[in-house]
Amino acid sequence: MDSSHAAPAAAHAPGEGHATVQTYVKVAVVLGILTAIEISALYVPGLPNGALVTLLLVFSVLKFGLVVAFFMHLRYDNKLLTALFVGPLIIAMGIIFALMALFGAYILLARG
Amino acid sequence: MAAEHAAAVHDPNIGCTGLDHRKMGMWAFLGSECMFFGSLIGTYLAYKGKSINGPGPHEILNIPLTSLSAFVLLMSSLLMVLALAAVQRNDMKWGKIWLFMTALFGAGFVGFQCYEFTHFVHLGLTLQTNLFGSTFFVLTGFHGAHVTGGVIWLLSLWVLALRGKLGPQDSLKVEICGLYWHFVDIVWIAIFTLIYLIP
Numbered sequence: 001m002d003s004s005h006a007a008p009a010a011a012h013a014p015g016e017g018h019a020t021v022q023t024y025v026k027v028a029v030v031l032g033i034l035t036a037i038e039i040s041a042l043y044v045p046g047l048p049n050g051a052l053v054t055l056l057l058v059f060s061v062l063k064f065g066l067v068v069a070f071f072m073h074l075r076y077d078n079k080l081l082t083a084l085f086v087g088p089l090i091i092a093m094g095i096i097f098a099l100m101a102l103f104g105a106y107i108l109l110a111r112g
Numbered sequence: 113m114a115a116e117h118a119a120a121v122h123d124p125n126i127g128c129t130g131l132d133h134r135k136m137g138m139w140a141f142l143g144s145e146c147m148f149f150g151s152l153i154g155t156y157l158a159y160k161g162k163s164i165n166g167p168g169p170h171e172i173l174n175i176p177l178t179s180l181s182a183f184v185l186l187m188s189s190l191l192m193v194l195a196l197a198a199v200q201r202n203d204m205k206w207g208k209i210w211l212f213m214t215a216l217f218g219a220g221f222v223g224f225q226c227y228e229f230t231h232f233v234h235l236g237l238t239l240q241t242n243l244f245g246s247t248f249f250v251l252t253g254f255h256g257a258h259v260t261g262g263v264i265w266l267l268s269l270w271v272l273a274l275r276g277k278l279g280p281q282d283s284l285k286v287e288i289c290g291l292y293w294h295f296v297d298i299v300w301i302a303i304f305t306l307i308y309l310i311p
Contacts, residue, residue, distance in 0.1 A: 021197050028190035035186060038309060039179045053310055060305035063186075064298050071193050072294045073287075078131055081139045088143030092150025099154035103162075 019070050027070045034059045138288045142295050145258075149299050152254060153306060156247040163242035172235050173308055174228065181224035182304045185259070188217035189297045192290045199273075202280040208273045211286075214293065215266035218259055225256045248307065255303060258296045265289050 019027075038059050041052055069075040074082050125132050161168075195210030229249070232238075237245045269289055272278040278285070 019193075021194065024190060024193045024197070028187065031186055031189075032183070035179070035183060038305070039175070042175065042309060042311075049311060056305050056309050060301055063301045067189060067294055067298050067301070071189050071297075072291055078129075080129055080131060081136065084136065084139040085143050085146070088146045089150075092146040095147065095150045096154035096157065099151075099158040103158035 019073070019076070023070060027066050031063055031066060034063050132284060134284065134288060135291075138291050142291065145295060145299075149251075149255070149302075152247075152251040153302060156251050157306065159243040159247050163244045165242050167235060167237050167241075168244055169248070169307070170311070172232055172237060174231075175308055177224065177228065178304065178308050181221050181228075182300060182308075184217050184224070185221045185297055185300050188214050188221070189294050191217060192293045196283065196286050196290050199278065199286045200280055200283045204273060204279065207278075207286075208270060211266055211270040211273060215263050215270060218263040218266065218293070222256055222259055222263065225252065225259075229253075251303065251307070255296065255299055258299070262289075262293050262296055265292065 038056055041047065041055055044052075068085070074085065125134060127133055127136070129136070191210050191214040195207055195214055198204070198207035198210055232245075237248075239246055239249045266289060269278060269286060272282075
């Protein structure tokens with residue numbers, strides 16, 4: 001218990017801080033709007049498949065980035081923590097692309 | 113400044129990087145979880161459209177219902193950061209409320225998933241039915257198990273807060289739980305787009 005009492009001061013170096021509550025609410029509103037646009041896009045008649053998939057992927061990456069940067073505080077935290085997360089994330093992306101290439105599966109392009 | 117530095121030096125949880133071991137450990141764990149879910153998502157996408165018998169995703173996935181559950185999980189992330197902010201400023205009344213609400217929203221998401229799984233089984237899709245069933249249930253099932261673990265963790269913190277054993281001095285405990293909670297949220301952002309939304 002004693003050790004955890006000292007943690008908050010040590011967890012963030014001076015000058016590092018978290019976003020304000022107002023920022024959290026703004027981020028949540030943006031996340032909600034992005035999700036609403038994503039779902040609405042499914043019901044737009046005549047939208048080409050390539051455009052739809054691109055929009056969904058871009059919005060998904062935006063939402064992912066917003067949560068990681070603001071809610072998980074990586075924007076304000078030590079860069080070492082960013083490296084600890086982004087490194088394996090790149091490996092995970094590599095795994096996904098490698099598996100899809102090996103099995104001939106594609107999201108954007110038609111299967112050959 | 114010198115006093116803060118001295119406190120950091122003598123804190124056994126602070127290593128040579130100047131960061132708290134527990135927080136670094138959680139980020140390293142989340143990095144490993146990225147690869148875990150990356151493998152499951154990759155497997156789902158690799159086998160997408162290769163089932164030789166139905167039902168397939170376009171026949172049974174309920175986009176409106178899952179959109180609602182995705183929104184619930186997304187908003188639980190907001191409640192989580194509100195809980196952390198309340199605990200950090202020693203507003204334990206709202207800290208308890210936001211912690212409980214986060215757990216409640218998480219439990220709601222698990223409830224949606226239980227309903228969805230049960231409905232799919234009634235429609236004839238099980239783990240053994242086809243490639244879609246196997247990869248879908250393994251991926252979303254593991255995610256649901258992670259959410260369930262997060263709900264238990266949140267409720268544990270809530271009980272500690274109710275008993276007066278959680279205060280601003282323990283905000284790192286809430287922050288680490290929050291990191292885990294936001295991670296299950298971002299995994300769902302990826303799963304929701306790749307499985308449910310992309311045609």
